[in-house]
Amino acid sequence: MTRICVAGGTGQVGSEVVRRAVDAGHAVAVLSRNPPPAGTAGRIGGAEYFRADVTTGEGIAVAVAGADVVIDCLEGRSGKARKNFADGGARLLAAARDAGTGRAVMLSIVNCDRSDYAFYRSKAAKERVYELSGLETVVLRATQFHSLLAMMFGAGSKMRIIPVVRGARFQPVSPADVAAMLLEAALAPPPEGPRHRVLTMGGPETKDMADFAREWQRATGAKGHVVRLALPGPLGRYLREGLNLAPEARHGNETFRGWLAKNADTL
Numbered sequence: 422m423t424r425i426c427v428a429g430g431t432g433q434v435g436s437e438v439v440r441r442a443v444d445a446g447h448a449v450a451v452l453s454r455n456p457p458p459a460g461t462a463g464r465i466g467g468a469e470y471f472r473a474d475v476t477t478g479e480g481i482a483v484a485v486a487g488a489d490v491v492i493d494c495l496e497g498r499s500g501k502a503r504k505n506f507a508d509g510g511a512r513l514l515a516a517a518r519d520a521g522t523g524r525a526v527m528l529s530i531v532n533c534d535r536s537d538y539a540f541y542r543s544k545a546a547k548e549r550v551y552e553l554s555g556l557e558t559v560v561l562r563a564t565q566f567h568s569l570l571a572m573m574f575g576a577g578s579k580m581r582i583i584p585v586v587r588g589a590r591f592q593p594v595s596p597a598d599v600a601a602m603l604l605e606a607a608l609a610p611p612p613e614g615p616r617h618r619v620l621t622m623g624g625p626e627t628k629d630m631a632d633f634a635r636e637w638q639r640a641t642g643a644k645g646h647v648v649r650l651a652l653p654g655p656l657g658r659y660l661r662e663g664l665n666l667a668p669e670a671r672h673g674n675e676t677f678r679g680w681l682a683k684n685a686d687t688l
Contacts, residue, residue, distance in 0.1 A: 423608060424448040426488035426522075428475065428495050428513055431456065431463055433568060434528060435494035437600035443467040445604075452484040452513075475509030476502065481516040490607045491517050493527040497543055507546035514554045526559045526607045527551050528599065531621060532664040533562065537655035552617045559606045564623040564667055567593045567680040570630070571688060574637045581645040583638060585630040586652045589660040592667060593633070594624035595675035602672060623667035626676055633677050640681035641688050 425442050429435040430451035442449045449468040456470035457463030464470065473480030475495065485491060493513060497506035510527070517525055527547065534545040551558040570593055577584040602622050612618060634647045652660065659665060681688065 422447055423489045424450070424487050425604075425607060426450045426452060426485045426491045426517075428452040428484075428491060428493045430468070430470075430494065432494055432496060433566070434596045434600050434603070435492075436463070436465065437597050438492055438494060438603055439465050439468050441600055441604050450484055450488060452481065475513050476505045478512045478516075481513060482519065485513075485516045485520045485522060488517065488520060488522045489524070491522055491525040492603050492607050493525060494603070497540075503540060503543045506543040507550050510547040510550045511554075514550065514556060514558075518554075518556060522556070524557045524559070524607065524611075525551065525554070526561065526603055528603060529560050529562045531562045531564050531623065531667050532659070535664050536659040538659055539655075541655075541659070548619075555616075557611065557616045558618070560617075560619045561599070561603055561606060562619060562621045562667075563599045564592045564594050564673075565665055566596050566599075567624075567675075567677050568596065569593070570633050570677065571637060571681070571684075574634055574643070575641075575688070577648075578641075578643040578645045583634045583643070583645045583647045584650050585634050585647060586657065586660050587649040589630045589652070590627055590663065590666065591630050591633060592623045592627040592665070592671075593677050593680075594622060594673040595680050598622070598624075598673040598675055621667050621670040622672045623670045624673040624676070625671050627666060627668060636678050637681065637688075640678070640685065 430439045431453045452473045471484035473484045497503040533541040
């Protein structure tokens with residue numbers, strides 16, 4: 422049995438990592454700023470939950486104590502969290518070293534180091550922290566999640582518009598597939614080569630964003646016109662250049678249509 426500390430283990434990917442690890446018989450510690458109360462739907466039975474904050478260091482040492490491996494699914498999308506994202510990674514890794522943890526695995530975004538978008542820059546900065554940590558580390562770069570597309574389509578549909586980014590293709594991946602690969606990387610035998618590795622994971626299909634929008638409409642029954650909009654700035658450039666794609670790494674199994682069918686009650 423392996424003891425796994427999942428940082429950010431209450432998010433959509435992190436919670437799936439926790440569920441899979443518990444089901445496989447591993448001891449799981451969940452590090453979160455706001456752990457779900459006992460008995461609520463967000464709390465997975467069989468896992469231990471610890472209140473900790475990587476931006477301050479509070480509670481990290483207790484959460485990682487005894488962990489053989491750390492899986493980092495934390496996010497820092499805006500404001501202070503994004504500004505301190507890489508520093509938070511450094512605090513987590515320092516605590517892991519002090520605890521004698523042998524490996525750390527980080528969830529990241531495909532080609533984040535080739536974008537000027539602030540959120541992606543923060544991911545790239547944290548990747549460098551992992552690379553230079555001295556621990557055995559793995560960075561898993563994934564394409565965008567199915568849920569991101571659904572969220573964008575849902576937000577626009579309130580105004581009877583289904584927005585798609587002009588010139589953008591997507592290769593979305595299921596959070597469950599990503600969670601499975603994170604856990605696999607965490608439990609794999611030690612590598613014979615470099616102590617830092619970067620893995621890439623993409624979804625099983627690549628399509629124009631408008632094609633995914635129509636699939637979403639069919640699944641949800643949402644009304645509205647599919648409208649192609651120009652997306653300015655670094656994120657628009659990232660998408661138009663196809664940096665969000667990983668055609669050589671179609672490791673995901675669940676298609677967008679399959680994910681929609683499985684999550685029909687929550688869309």
